[in-house]
Amino acid sequence: MVQIHRRTFLQGVGVTAAVGVLGAPSLALGAAKKVVIVGGGTGGATAAQYLRRYDPTIEVTLIDTSKEYYTCYFSNLVIAGLRDLKSIRQTHEGLSKRGVKIVHDMVTAIDGGAKQVVTASGQKFPFDRCIVAPGIDLVYGAVEGYTAELEEKIPHAWKAGSQTDLLAKQIKEMKPGGVVVMIAPPNPYRCPPGPYERACMIAHYLKQNKPGSKVVIIDPKDKFSKQGLFTAAWKKHYDGIVEWLGSDKVGTKFAIDPTTLTVKTQAGEIKADVLNVIPPQRAGKVAQASNLVDDKGWCPVNPATFESTLVPGVHVIGDAAIAGAMPKSGYAANSQGKVCAMAVALLLNGKQPVQPAYTNTCYSFITPDQAVSVAAIYELKEGKIVEKVGGLTPADASDEVLRREGQYAESWYRNIVVDCFG
């Protein structure tokens, strides 16, 4: 408890010095250190919370375009009609209560040289260090014929919110016996098991409500996350409903005709009644605009601190960052947010970061009450994040175990959003 006492003590000193009651000139002179966080999703919100707790004297400003954040995790349950959109809505109010300054505006540039962040409305925010967590940008045109404008008709639903509702609505209104076609993305992308969990959830909905309908996955990959577990679940629960077509059949380049909802592949054409295009991805736009990305569109970082190797003083976490063996997941973004907050708090206090620790876990629902999981612990080795141990739900897990995992998945959702958003 020593640490906590010491911190509370220092907090008290800071407050008195600020109001100038006590003669503590050195403290009063030292203007509060400023951290600006760009993006208040899973990674950014976590970093904000943990910075405040590691060093409450740091002034933390979090900027996000949007007042509402819909978690992508559990959005596949919304698509299946098992939850409503409201249940995956988070806000920044909890962070605000913890003393984080919240600004709703779009960041247009992060200037590492001038150490300031500029927003669309023209505001400027100076920083000592900046943490960038903008998530992903979708490379629409990589699926020929798909454009940003088309997302109102052909949803990607890879950023949760109105897109999630749109896909749910289209599936609900589809004619019985119809075909839902999903184009899966190439690696690396946000949430490796996400498309296949989505296929399970859509298949569940179709099985219950629209007999004779199908989900076809057009995949530019020849293998995918949790493949054995998903394939077994499709066979067991959705035989004849889910069909997966990998790159050996359909190739890696696809084109769509948005008027007829037809997908062209090397194996021929397939006509969809509902089309879900999940395009290739890269780091969020603002990272592209601020020279934080490499030639593949992702942000290289020092994995001990998540400081950009391209722009000193600016850290990148979450989906946008290249984090070695860690996948682009919510749990990973949360874990990275904490490591980054630790490093930033110590660096701003003139200290070396301590040894980091990283974890990822990800639950995927295969039926409304059964889930499978992946878990991995990572370590920093020779400047890289490598997997120390990891593994999946065993292939022979009983229904009872899968139901427990379903319960624990619900529990995971509630705990992680509290850990991120307060």
Next chain:
Amino acid sequence: MKWKIATSGAVLAAALAAAPFAQAVEISYAEVMAHTCAGCHGPNGSSVGPAAPTIAGINPELFIEAMRDYRDGFRAGTIMPRIAKGYSDEEYKLMAEFFAKQPFKRYDQPHDAKLVERGKRLHDRYCEKCHENGGKASAEAGVLAGQWLPYLQYQMEDYLAGKREYKEKNMKNKLTEMLEKEGQEGLKAVLNFYASQK
């Protein structure tokens, strides 16, 4: 444990320049490691439920035993056997110390209020000897009062199915005795009593 950071001297020098009035902020590796568990066990180990257990306030010896048992296959679990393999005995010890210091936060949870009174009586007769103070104490055995009900149910299923070792033979005796006299309904009542505790 030896560990060297990969930040360059220049970076640190810049950091020092930016922070002329450095304060004594301290962060331990134990804390950093323990925070990786929060996504499932809640901030500082107090789970907001509805299923994953709170590990805040846990007796450090029981914590270490639990981690070892998961790692070595003596205790069933859906995901902990995989996670426990990621840490050394020394790291278990560091985390045990961290979690033991955290307060066990209790949240309202769904339970059958009609069973609570009977559950309390049965607890007093069969379980209180080790799970003291109505299951709130952590000195001797696991904290049960305010623990999440699905987790408690799964643990009892695992003990009874031989998938979790009893560390105390007397717990097995008392539990068997209670089940003989009061049946599964009796056990359900005891667990609902724990779930009702705040």
